[in-house]
Amino acid sequence: MSRIIKICGLRTIDRALAAATAGADLIGLVFAPSRRRVTVAEAQAIAAAVRTLPPPRPLIVGLFVNEPAHVIAEIARTVGLEAIQLSGDEPADFSIPIELPLIKAIRMTGDPTEEAWLARIAATKPATGNRLPTMTALVDAHIAGVYGGTGQQADWQRAAHLARRVPTLLAGGLTPANVAQAIAVVNPLGVDVSSGVERDGQKDPELMAAFVRAVRMSDAVAECGAERCCTE
Numbered sequence: 001m002s003r004i005i006k007i008c009g010l011r012t013i014d015r016a017l018a019a020a021t022a023g024a025d026l027i028g029l030v031f032a033p034s035r036r037r038v039t040v041a042e043a044q045a046i047a048a049a050v051r052t053l054p055p056p057r058p059l060i061v062g063l064f065v066n067e068p069a070h071v072i073a074e075i076a077r078t079v080g081l082e083a084i085q086l087s088g089d090e091p092a093d094f095s096i097p098i099e100l101p102l103i104k105a106i107r108m109t110g111d112p113t114e115e116a117w118l119a120r121i122a123a124t125k126p127a128t129g130n131r132l133p134t135m136t137a138l139v140d141a142h143i144a145g146v147y148g149g150t151g152q153q154a155d156w157q158r159a160a161h162l163a164r165r166v167p168t169l170l171a172g173g174l175t176p177a178n179v180a181q182a183i184a185v186v187n188p189l190g191v192d193v194s195s196g197v198e199r200d201g202q203k204d205p206e207l208m209a210a211f212v213r214a215v216r217m218s219d220a221v222a223e224c225g226a227e228r229c230c231t232e
């Protein structure tokens, strides 16, 4: 099994290409207030550069917080986004007038809106022939007043429960050093990282490559059932 790897918060063409070279499946561009925020023009340039890569290349995910649906759709068309992540307090009947896979951040706060989102995700038929499901939950850490990219770990035990219920990307404080353990505990469809592959506030090519290597190694271990088989 090859888990989906999302590297979030790319801000420049060279680091986005480095994420692709490392082997990311999804590249996240942040359109919300954040030190990682990109303008639409910057996002267009990054997306255009990534689209020149031969397949398999990463899909471009646009990340929004409490943005009106028509604004999201407009940015998605302008940039050529290939998936949308909602990381705010959007209601569970939120509908965007463009057909793209949707990732919804869930912080396991116990909020009824989150439960309603999970029910919607669980009820959505997975699309065929596309590695990213039509709807996916992204389990993240809960830090009051912050919508993501905190570097704080999510509750892995609760995330494991959730991952059995809906397609789940595990996020929150993952690093090259802890991602294999996180996968072993949670068994998610994929993993997401931002702070854990940064050095001095920038995405670091070596850390991104180390993160992907750690995930692919744990994929290989899962495939053969024992680490011994992969290291001999």
Ligand SMILES: O=C(O)c1ccccc1NCC(=O)[C@H](O)[C@H](O)COP(=O)(O)O
Pocket: 008, 009, 028, 030, 032, 033, 034, 035, 036, 063, 065, 087, 140, 147, 148, 149, 150, 151, 152, 171, 172, 173, 174, 192, 193, 194, 195, 196
């Ligand atoms: O990354 C941001 O700066 C950000 C800002 C506002 C809303 C969401 C944001 N990121 C969402 C992500 O998908 C991050 O990758 C996720 O929260 C994990 O971040 P980290 O714990 O830093 O790895």
